[in-house]
Amino acid sequence: MPRRHLIIGGGTAGMNAMRTIRTEESEPSEITLVSTEKPYSRMVLPYYLDRSIAESHVYTATAKVLAGWGVKIHLGRRATALDTGANRCTLDDGTTIEYDDCLIATGSSPVRAPVPGADGRGVHSFWTLDQAKGVLGEITPGSHVVMVGAGFIAFTILNSILALGATLTIVEIAPRILPRMVDDTGAGLVASWLTRNGVSIHTGAELVTIDELGGGNSRRDSRGRTRLRFAKGADLLADVVIMATGIRTNLEWLKDSGIVIERGIRVDGHLRSSVPNVYAAGDVAEGRDLVTGAPAVHAIEPTAQEHGRVAGANMAGKSVTYKGSLLMNIVEVCHLDVASFGAWDDTKAEATTGLQPERPAYRKLLWRGDRLIGAIILGPSSQIWTTNDIGMLKGLVQSGAPAGRFKERLGRNPFDIKPAYIASRTTTMLLPETVLGRPAKAPDDTPVAV
């Protein structure tokens, strides 16, 4: 009987796993996919929101492509229980699926601030394609959009909201923006850059209620507006409220499965959970951090992709050990690139910084001994060296190239990365590296199942 693979979740991790199973397997297997939504890329939703791409562009695999891979799909269904003793998964419609091995890649869901009115009609999350469609219909030129939350997710759609001709106010309960992506100096630069570009930012703003205007049953006034009230300061009137107040991994359904879950599903170097034939990948997995070596949850696209490929290769019978994921984020706001890597917030690291407020540009390099372990970089996206330095800093952190003899020099001028990068032989260390132990294949080069 062919081996039966069950993939739970059709996001980046699940899609990469299925593609890799088909590429790596030596004998044909059965793949079943359970997905609440048609597979699409969350990364590109901001470009759908600003209408620079059509809806068709967001899908990562059409029904035809999945059929070509020989994938049986339970679409619109949610897994509700996993019986790891019986190797059986139960779905929300009562269907049961038996498997030989299974990948949990159920991702995350948005969380709204726990305030009265947060579930109102004028209040949106921006996480799924359906939610993106909901926001798309609401923003028109001149709309006042209030974004609740100033984290990475919020910032990915900032340009799109402005491109639609809306005015934007960002409210954040914390004293500063982008708390999990850049340090205080970086956040300050981004905040003043956004202010110069017409975005209002209210930090330390504790939202109390989102409520109706005019005393009627509706939460909105005759113009359809919503009122946001804060513990201190003036109310805000919004045409559209977007809640970007964080995400939570979708793990509740596994509470009786016996799988070891800490901050996420603990996985080993093969992306196996505590149950050997159950793998986990992406946001739900707590795997090795490349820089620290400790278990970590990296709820980012590149980790989902690499986890998915490694899990898929192992499910296909290969033995691929994952070196670990590198935390990295990049967002561009009003033509300012903002990126961070690795242990950018390690307070025990030896840190050097460089600041050019007039550009603006900022670099922070974090060292442990000879090795760069993290970096923060801000700079105008129109200047190619910003983009090039982003990649080279990633390469230095990823490779762990011994760059200590350039530390003092980079401390004096952290804007001159390239000579140190090249002279540290970073390229020599990186060239043999592949995630699957072989050259990667082009995205359209996946064998069609027979």
Place this chain on the structure above:
Amino acid sequence: MKVLKIVPERCTGCLRCELACSYMQTGEYRPAKSVIRVSPFEGHTSYAPYTCPQCAEGWCMTACPVGAITISAVGAKDVVDDTCVGCKLCTIACPYGTMFYDPDTRKAFKCNLCGGAPACAEACPTAAILYEEVVTEDWLGRFADERFGHALAREAR
């Protein structure tokens, strides 16, 4: 496959490769749009061109959320403009710093070996850039290491 082999000792810093690259890639003589970049070493006493090594992993390609980076007929990792949305994930995934982003087109771009006839190699008057059937390697590491060694030694004196 044929790749760009760089012989840094031969580079004079004339920047013809950057001009030729930008012309081939964009139709304009704009070195700012070149995907091969000449860097100075040792306080502008020597130079070397640097570009995408066409690595085996293709970090840019595997990171792309919409499959917009593929392998061309000549084996180069190549951006498909119509598919790229400009999300910049490739610029952070590429550990060589050889992905580029064009704010005018809002697309990523990179060295695609000019479809098999690299303009930089053709333009180089000193044969510092060759297009040959060799395994890609770290063409500049040893050169930069030595030059940097001199500079650091001078600073120490």
